[in-house]
Amino acid sequence: MKKVLVLSSAHPWDDERVFSKITKSLSKKYETALCAVADKQFFEVDRIKIFGLPKLPRSKRYKNYLRIIKIINEFKPDIIHFHDPDLLVLSLYFKFFLKKKVIYDVHEDYPLAFKDRKYFPEPFSTLFSIFFNLAEKTISKLLDGVVTVTEDIYSKFNCINKEVIKNYPVAETIFEEKDSTIDGTLNLIYIGSVSQSRGITNLILAVKSLHELDIKLDIVGPAENQKYFEEIKKYEDEKIRIWGRVPKKDIPGILKNAHVGFVTLLPLSRYKTSLPLKLFEYMAAKVAVVASDFELWRRIVEEADCGVLVDPTDIQSICQAILFFYNNRDQIIKKGLNGYKAFMEKYNWANEEKKLFQFYERIV
Structure with missing residues (x-):
């Protein structure tokens, strides 16, 4: 051998x-x-x-x-x-x-x-x-x-x-079954490396500007550096939680409670040609997606009908995506299931x- x-x-x-x-x-x-x-x-x-x-x-x-x-x-x-x-x-x-x-x-x-x-x-x-x-x-x-x-x-x-x-992602990854109805708090999530270039600051500011809504944001993953981690930690409150690095075995349990997953990386050259793992992990977990409107990502999201696209540099654009899912809860279930179907068949x-x-x- x-x-x-x-x-x-x-x-x-x-x-x-x-x-x-x-x-x-x-x-x-x-x-x-x-x-x-x-x-x-x-x-x-x-x-x-x-x-x-x-x-x-x-x-x-x-x-x-x-x-x-x-x-x-x-x-x-x-x-x-x-x-x-x-x-x-x-x-x-x-x-x-x-x-x-x-x-x-x-x-x-x-x-x-x-x-x-x-x-x-x-x-x-x-x-x-x-x-x-x-x-x-x-x-x-x-x-x-x-x-x-x-x-x-x-x-x-x-x-x-x-x-x-x-x-x-590996199809055998076990993601816990999600609830079929979505009422009350809208749970938003970002999983992955945490840095300003990955759109984290803009995502936090968007959630902060929608303080009157019943929403929560979990940011899960290691920070690019300690200075940035301490900077965003200052934004933590009852609506925003900064987790830091967590064991991989805990990710499925965290995703179980998530409704909308964010992959709003800023339009740097290296990101525009990348395929972010987190996008497909959201799809595998039946989580609706909010993604940066890059040509490569647009083809995936639109073909699967698994989420909405935003300008990651525009906080208002991110707010509009959050409001869309907040006011159209049925779309969370629909786009989550569409993403899961595309994941199982293709991604x-x-x-x-x-x-x-x-x-x-x-x-x-």
Whole structure:
């Protein structure tokens, strides 16, 4: 049996895509191990070997390189499936010195992301984005395969073996059954990473401006940084709760009580071409959706008729969406069920798993 090492120097070992999807799916066909960020150096989950790496900032992740090479020499994989752009240069070592087959899993449009995040002042941020784009596309041609999460990112890679494996939720995820009637308080929810660029401040201000309505907002997920977390914590009251990070096992229970889920990310380049996992998790949990009016997201929401679209930069637009569901409770049930139907038929991991297996058959 061929051996596969799934590798990430940035993601925690239990990351939804890295472990729950890619690693678990590959373990059905291959002897699969995972090397990712973890508190322990070694442990096993569901008979999958987990090799832990210390969590390091991007600028210091090179310090994990020797341990990664040691793990590769110990596990002796035939294929290395890596998930982070900071491993691109090291992937050439895997390919040409260790003689491994190497797959690059691209989670987002990194040249756009680096430009948006402005790690450097202009014009250096733009120059770095251009340089990284050239390096990424050049190195990827030398590898055995590239996996991307969207068609838009896929189109930017010019290599022989490439595939779109979208980040849809696992259909077996257990979401608790929702009530068939919706009266009283309208429960709004946001689940995911918490930052201003993800529209959290505007969402909070929209709810604050509708103080006369019987609504509650739960914001669930880790903040981008402690400063921002403390900033939004000041808005907490009887209508707004800031949870912070919660165990993944608690998410289905939290979603059970939610009526409307928000994915109102601001119109940054990297978000416009992304497929946010939370959108599909809301659909899987029969939660009506309020989403940013990006072209890619619009096609999904309108085709499934699972929610409404807003301008995420306009607080009044977000308010209008809340008022729509507040005054039309039947639409919450209708759009929630529509979203669930679309999730079960199209937007679930089972379909992507089949594509992953076919892709690996070409590589092997």
